[in-house]
Amino acid sequence: QLGVFRSRALSTERRLPIRLDRLSMNPAVAFLFGFTFSFAWTPCVGPALGSVLIMATSAGSSAQGFLLIGVYTLGFVLPFLAVGLFTGSLLDFFKKHQKAVRYTVKAGGVLMILMGVMMLTGWMNGFTSYLSGLGGAGTSASSAAPSSSVPSDSAAGQGGGASSGPDNASASSGSAASSEQPEIPAPDFTLTDQFGKTHTLSDYQGQVVFLNFWATWCGPCQREMPDIQAMYEDLGLNEEDVVVLAVANPKSDQYPYNQDVSEDEVKRFLEENGYTYPVAMDTTGEVFAAYGVRAFPTTFMIDREGNVFGYVESTLTRDIMDSIVQQTLDGRRAG
Incomplete structure (x- = not known):
């Protein structure tokens, strides 16, 4: 051309x-x-x-x-x-x-x-996240949709990452704000994963939870999944201080407008690609709605007390994953 x-x-x-x-x-x-x-x-x-x-x-x-x-x-x-x-x-x-x-x-x-x-x-991920932010900027945040942000590498390199207050519902990673943040309880849920095991978020108090929302058709999600699997294995298969948990939103006859393919197809995708970290099935979409998920992938960090430490609407590298996990373990929000 x-x-x-x-x-x-x-x-x-x-x-x-x-x-x-x-x-x-x-x-x-x-x-x-x-x-x-x-x-x-x-x-x-x-x-x-x-x-x-x-x-x-x-x-x-x-x-x-x-x-x-x-x-x-x-x-x-x-x-x-x-x-x-x-x-x-x-x-x-x-x-x-x-x-x-x-x-x-x-x-x-x-x-x-x-x-x-x-x-x-990888600029496309940030661009689409920015467009998603514009689409949701006019809506008000409910108490169940936390509005904190986990720092990215670039933000950390500028004196630490940022986390925004509850008055800024459209905050994204790397935005500057005060380190004095009110505690926002993470919406509790009970879901079953691909292996039939039940996960209740409140049961993991005392541990840090890496909570990842994704979809099988999402290219950026697919790029970070090998790193999530490796982190899951390196951090003790959820038996130690950190719990790695993903959430999918499969379609069904009752909920045909959910974000992903059927539950069986999600399980097949995970099995074919060798992903063994737990993926909870949000078949009703209630958990996605409670967390205000508006872009894929979106990752929330939940601290030991069950509060939202922050979130990122973007693909994460392994270095960034390790960084935000360690910050959550330390209870350290950079201002």
Whole structure:
């Protein structure tokens, strides 16, 4: 699209031997033309659509994902509708402004390269979390939706991480605030994991809980899961000071709008990938709602007294995991 690499084979146009002047237009013919057109444009549309789908799968909810896809669809369809309704005027416009159209194509190429760099470097996770934060900034936080933030590496390097007070419901990792924070009890729950074992959060008082909310379709979640498994093994398989616990939100006939695939499919995903740390099944979505989860992955740190120490809406590296676990063990919030 930038014109840097040129290939006659890739630039060659192929046309179907159809005489449009001999066909009478009807819905069936229109459908056939539409299908052929969309199929032929797959190489052109594919990269942009793929980028949109990646952003949609990282959205805070299915509604936000559908909104992103809907906006993309409008941006793709509206120009063609305009061409269909105002063919003569628009063709004259395009002829007069061919250079502008050429630069539009190049701008699309630059945008795709930028998104590729963001994906490779992990910036896309922060960007989607930022968009999720904008979507939830206008809502008020309930007492069950804690609003503290666990520090990231970058924040720790600037004099320590931050945790925000209850008046700032949209706080994210690395935002500055006072270290004097009121204690926020973590919403209690009782759920069953993939092995049939029951987990009640209040039973883990006296231990620090690493509580991770995730989904099987979430790419950022998948990238941090090997580190969570390794941490689970290194810290004593939940038999010592730290409990590693994840929560999934599988669909069911009764709850078809939950965030993930069916419970059996979640269990199969865990088994196929060798993840043995406990994943509790929130089949009703009540625990996700109680914690105000709006992006994947989201990780909460629960201290020994059962209070929320902080949370992060982003992919965590092993170094960051170790850092926030140690800070919670020490009861140390950096101001």
